[in-house]
Amino acid sequence: MSTDIYPKVTKRRRLNIKLPWKSIIGTIVLVAALSLFVAHYYKSTFVGLTDRHAFDVAQIAKNISKGKGFTTRIIRPFNVGLIESTHRYTVEINTAPAYPYAVAALFHKKGSSDQGIIWVSLFFLILTIISTGLLGWLIFDLRVGLLAMSVVGVSGPVIDAGASGTEWTMAAFLFTLLLFSVLFHHRAVSNGRKFAGIAYVITSAIIIAALFMTNHILVFLLIPLALHYAFTGPSRRLHTIVFIVAALILIAPWAYRYASLAGGSIIAANAWDIFSNSKASPGDVFVRSSDQSQRSIFRALLFPLEHFNAFSAKLIAGTSALALASVPMLGLAILPMVVVSVLYKFDSESGNIVRRFIYAAVIILTILFAVFSVDTRSIILFAPIVGIFGSAYFFKVMTERNLHPVYVNLAIGAVILASCWPSLAEMMVRRDAMPRSEIVTPNEYFVSLNAGGLRGVVYTDQPWLAAWRMDVTAVWLPQSDDDVVELTSAGFPMRVIIMTPAVEDYPPAEIWYLVHRSKLWRDYIRDPDACMEEFQRTAEPPQFWFERFQKYMKERRRTLALSRSISGFVVRDAGIVRALPGQGWGATPYGIIVMTGVTP
Known part of the structure; x- marks a missing residue:
C-alpha cells in the first residue's frame, strides 16, 4: 500500500545552491x-x-x-x-x-x-x-x-x-x-x-x-x-x-x-x-x-x-x-x-x-x-x-x-x-648567456673536492658548504688553542683546513685573516726559521732592520691565538677544479687556501 498523499505525483527535493x-x-x-x-x-x-x-x-x-x-x-x-x-x-x-x-x-x-x-x-x-x-x-x-x-x-x-x-x-x-x-x-x-x-x-x-x-x-x-x-x-x-x-x-x-x-x-x-x-x-x-x-x-x-x-x-x-x-x-x-x-x-x-x-x-x-x-x-x-x-x-x-x-x-x-x-x-636577465668566470667560487670548489673523494673532518670558514657539498663533518674555524683542544677531545681533530675569501670578513687580529692574506705568514707558521732565511735571502734587507723584523714576527706570533695549534701546517696546491656535473669546464681557485698537518 502506498503511503504517498498524492500517489500519482512524485515530488523530488532538489538541492538548489547557487555558487558564484x-x-x-x-x-x-x-x-x-x-x-x-x-x-x-x-x-x-x-x-x-x-x-x-x-x-x-x-x-x-x-x-x-x-x-x-x-x-x-x-x-x-x-x-x-x-x-x-x-x-x-x-x-x-x-x-x-x-x-x-x-x-x-x-x-x-x-x-x-x-x-x-x-x-x-x-x-x-x-x-x-x-x-x-x-x-x-x-x-x-x-x-x-x-x-x-x-x-x-x-x-x-x-x-x-x-x-x-x-x-x-x-x-x-x-x-x-x-x-x-x-x-x-x-x-x-x-x-x-x-x-x-x-x-x-x-x-x-x-x-x-x-x-x-x-x-x-x-x-x-x-x-x-x-x-x-x-x-x-x-x-x-x-x-x-x-x-x-x-x-x-x-x-x-x-x-x-x-x-x-x-x-x-x-x-x-x-x-x-x-x-x-x-x-x-x-x-x-x-x-x-x-x-x-x-x-x-x-x-x-x-x-x-x-x-x-x-x-x-x-x-x-x-x-x-x-x-x-x-x-x-x-x-x-x-x-x-x-x-x-x-x-x-x-x-x-x-x-x-x-x-x-x-x-x-x-x-x-x-x-x-x-x-x-x-x-x-x-x-x-x-x-x-x-x-x-x-x-x-x-x-x-x-x-x-x-x-x-x-x-x-x-x-x-x-x-x-x-x-x-x-x-x-x-x-629579463639572461643568465645562461652570461660568460662563466674563470675564477671558481667556494661552492664549486667544494663540489670538486667531493668529486675528488676528499673525506674526513674539515676545518673551514664555510662549514655549511663543506657539509652539504662534500657530505663530511665540517668544523667552523675556532678562536683559540683551547678550542682546538676541546674539539680534538670531542673527536674532531684538526688535520685539513680550507679557507675561502670569506675569511677576509674576519677581524684582522685573527690568525686566520693573516694566514689567508699573507704568504709570508703561511710560511712562517709552517717553519719560522726557514721562512726568515728565505725572506733574508730574497729581500736582502739591512741586518739591523732584519733583526727587528724577525723579533717582531716572533713576538706577534706569540700573541696570536691558534699559532701553536697550526704550527707546522703546510699549504697544499688547491689545484684545478674539475668539471662540475653536467658542465664541461674547469676553473682555477682563487683566494682558496688549503693547509694540512697535525695539531701538536
Missing part, C-alpha cells in the same frame, strides 16, 4: 597564473643554493632522510662546549625541526638536491599566496583578497625568499593560518558560540607550537596572542588561560629537549645569538669559541645589561635593516597605503581586530629578530596581511572617490604592475 562560479573560476585562474609566474621566476633566476642557512637545513634534511635522525655535520665550537653529553655533539640545536623534516620527506622520495629544498620552500610560498587571498576575502571581500594575493604573488623579494630554500615561507603560511584562527575566534565569540571560541583558541595554540617548531624565535608570538585574548571577547579570562595552558603543553616536549641539551635554554643555542653581530662580539666570533665563561644561559639574559651600548647599537642596526628590507618585499605600491591606513578605522570589525593583534606582533617580532640576528627574509611573515590591509585601503579610497569602474581597473593594473616590475626586470 564566475568568482570561483576567476580565482582558480588567478592562482594558476601566479603559480606559473613564480615557477618562471624560479626557472629564470635559479643558480643553486646561495643562502648559508639553506645549506645548513639541506645537510640536516639529508641526515634525516638517511635515517641518522635530527643531526648535523656542522660542528660549532660553542655547541661542543655547550653540550655536556660526549656522544651527542652532532645533535642539532640551532635549527628548528619542522622545515628540515619537510625537506627530508622530499629527499627520501627524490634524492637530495638543491632543487629539492627550494621546491619545498616554493610549495609553502604557493600555499601562502592562496591563503592570503582567502584571508582577504573573509576579512573584507573578494576584491581585496584577489588584489592582495596578486601583489604578494608577483613580489620579487617575496619569491626570492621562497627560492632561498629557507623556512620562512613555511612560517609565513603558518602565521597566516594563525590569523585565520584569530578571525574565526572573534566571529565565534561575537555570535555567542562559546565552544567554537574555545576550539579556535586551542587551534591557535597548536599553530603557535608549529611556529615554534619552524623557527624557535617565533615561540614569542605567544605573548601578543595571549594579550589579544586577554582583551577580546566576553570570556577573555577563560580563553587566555586555555590558550596559555594548551600552548605550554604543546611546546613542552621540544622545549624540554632543548633545555636538557643546551643548559636550560628552551630555544636551544639560538639564545646565545644575542651576542652575535654586536660590537662586543662581531660577526660570528661568539659561536666559534668554546669559552666556558659564556655557556651559562644567564650570560645571554644579562647581555643587554652588561653590554648595554653594544646591545642598543645592535638593536638599532637590526631594526633598521629589517625596515629597509620591508620596503621592497612588502611593495612600494602597497606599503604606503598600509602606513596611511593606520590613521583610519576599517569598515570591517574583523579587520580591526586582526590589525590590533598584528600591531603587537610586529613590534615584538621586529625587536626579537633584530636582537637575535634573524635573517631579514623573516619580513615575509607579514607580507600577506600587509597586502590585505593595503588592498583594503586601496578599495576604500576608490569607493570614496566614486571612480568609474574603468579607472578603478586601471588603478588596479597600475598597482600590480608596480609590484611585479622588479620581478620582471630580474627575469
